[in-house]
Amino acid sequence: IDMIGEWVFKRACADIGQFPGRRISINVSGEQLKRDEIVTMCDRILRETGRSASEFIIEITETVATAATPEILRRLEALRGLGFDIALDDFGTGHCGFNYLKTLPIDCVKIDRSYIRSLAHDQVAQIFVSALAQIARIQDITIVAEGVETSEEFTLARAAGCSRFQGYFFGKPAPRDKTSALCAADKQSLALSA
Known part of the structure; x- marks a missing residue:
């Protein structure tokens, strides 16, 4: 490795x-x-x-x-x-609780897609993402919503407090040359910031 x-x-x-x-x-x-x-x-x-x-x-x-x-x-x-x-x-x-956000030397937390996918219909997911976003904001940690695939997921993740987003809604994996050309043509970040 x-x-x-x-x-x-x-x-x-x-x-x-x-x-x-x-x-x-x-x-x-x-x-x-x-x-x-x-x-x-x-x-x-x-x-x-x-x-x-x-x-x-x-x-x-x-x-x-x-x-x-x-x-x-x-x-x-x-x-x-x-x-x-x-x-x-x-x-x-896994088993990583909010207390890890205080003890780990991290700058960013990426919320698993399973929570983002559930935001529309699962109150536990809504509370989890919102609470994590509030704690992260206090500690100056960036929150990324992983696996955003629809405009609804993007809207809900943003409303819950996520500040960055990644997923197929913004673009799919592509060869380096195609991605490089996209970046050159589009000066806006691929990982949108709130």
Whole structure:
């Protein structure tokens, strides 16, 4: 996984220049975070490529967050110290409670699609997303609604307090060349901000 992670980050550093004003999110596994090499590798590649950590977001899953040891937290802090933002992905799928928002070194929480899909008819989902958005706002954490596929989901997620959105409603995965052309033609962010 370390070799794959290094390849992915090198590829992202090579590709980011094709997306001016955008950022690339990179998933980092729990296994990678068990070793200090993740920090030294990221620092080394940034220096080798001349890229800035602020061009990237490191995403960790809720499973990684709930199993975070003091050493993993130290590595996440070190990555933030390099300039990366840290995002907690798929929030709400596991056992990660609101208290993790106070203890984890994160800048962004991505709410799992299952909650976004349920906003129209599930009061628990509505309260969950609204409460999370309020807590995040107080702590200066960005909230992303994942998997927005319809205008209704976008409207409801925005009304619940989400500040960023991703999903097929805005665009589907595409090859790098097509995405690069889209970014060049459209100066507005693909991840809409409220």
